[in-house]
Amino acid sequence: MKLGFVGSGKMATALVQGAVSSRAFAREDILICDAVPGVAEKLASLVKATAVAKNEELAAKSDAIVLCVKP
Numbered sequence: 001m002k003l004g005f006v007g008s009g010k011m012a013t014a015l016v017q018g019a020v021s022s023r024a025f026a027r028e029d030i031l032i033c034d035a036v037p038g039v040a041e042k043l044a045s046l047v048k049a050t051a052v053a054k055n056e057e058l059a060a061k062s063d064a065i066v067l068c069v070k071p
Contacts (some may be wrong), residue, residue, distance in 0.1 A: 001029060004062030006055060008043040012068035020047050033058040058071040 005012045012032065019025040020068050030049035034040035039051060044051035052058050059065065 004031040004058040004065045005070035008040045
């Protein structure tokens with residue numbers, strides 16, 4: 001199952017690291033997107049996941065999406 005994260009701040013970082021360290025999701029099954037591409041790439045690099053450029057791409061490739069953005 002592919003899990004997509006919209007946003008890559010503190011909340012997403014904690015959730016992604018938890019998912020990876022608990023082995024609930026494989027690194028290659030995690031996709032990350034952010035309004036600032038460099039931020040998504042930084043988190044993806046940290047956990048060896050995949051950064052994508054646009055929310056549309058994230059939605060197309062993910063089975064579930066976690067919204068990690070401020071209200």
